[in-house]
Amino acid sequence: MRDVFVFACYTGLSYSDIAKLSYHHIHKGDDGEDWIIIDRNKTKNRCRIPLVPNALKILRKYKDYAWNESQGLLLPVRSNQKMNAYLKELATICGIKKNLSMHVARHSFATSVTLSNGIPIETVSKMLGHNSLRTTQVYARIVDKKISDDMKKLKAIL
Structure with a gap:
């Protein structure tokens, strides 16, 4: 569950x-790299994620996992309720105070993985499959490091 x-x-x-x-969601991009191309369940918007x-590495780890092969899926995913229960248990074991859930992972991608590493909000919005930039801004908790980095760029220009 941790890997998922x-x-x-x-x-x-x-x-x-x-x-x-599933395997049919993985495609080679024009850049020669592997991409996930999937229509979101919720919005039906197409997501293109490098x-x-x-x-x-996680996908390779489960490549020959019997359950995945029989179902045609890439990862061993249990019910959302079961996944969140495991994550809660994992958080307790690790001493994490935050209430971990699968949605927290999506939020982490938007904030910690992409935005705070300089990926433009428009790009993040497309990868998340949002209908509007306004939806992404809910995730876009701008961190002090990002503000500082942006201001350093501005200072260099000025």
């Missing part, structure tokens, strides 16, 4: 999209 959560942190996919993720090495 981490995979969500690296891709921004929701529980329902990861639960249906796979970072750590996400690919």
Whole structure:
């Protein structure tokens, strides 16, 4: 369950999209890299997400997992309720005070993985499959580091 959560942190996919993720969602992009191309369950918007090495590593780990092969899926995903229960248990064991859930992984992708590393909000919005930039701004808790980095760029220009 931990790997599915981490995979969500690296891709921004929701529980329902990861639960249906199969081999036909993986494509080679024009850049020669592996991408997930999937229509979101919730909005039906197409998401195009380049796979970072750590996400690919997780997919490779489960490549020959018997349950995945029989179902045609990429990851061993249990029910959302069961996933969230495991995550709560994992948080307790690790001393994490935050209420971990699959949605927290999506939020982490938007804030910690992408925005705070300089990925433009418009790009993040497209990868998350949002209908509007306004929806993404809910996730876009701008951190002090991002503000500081942006201001350094401005100071260099001025």
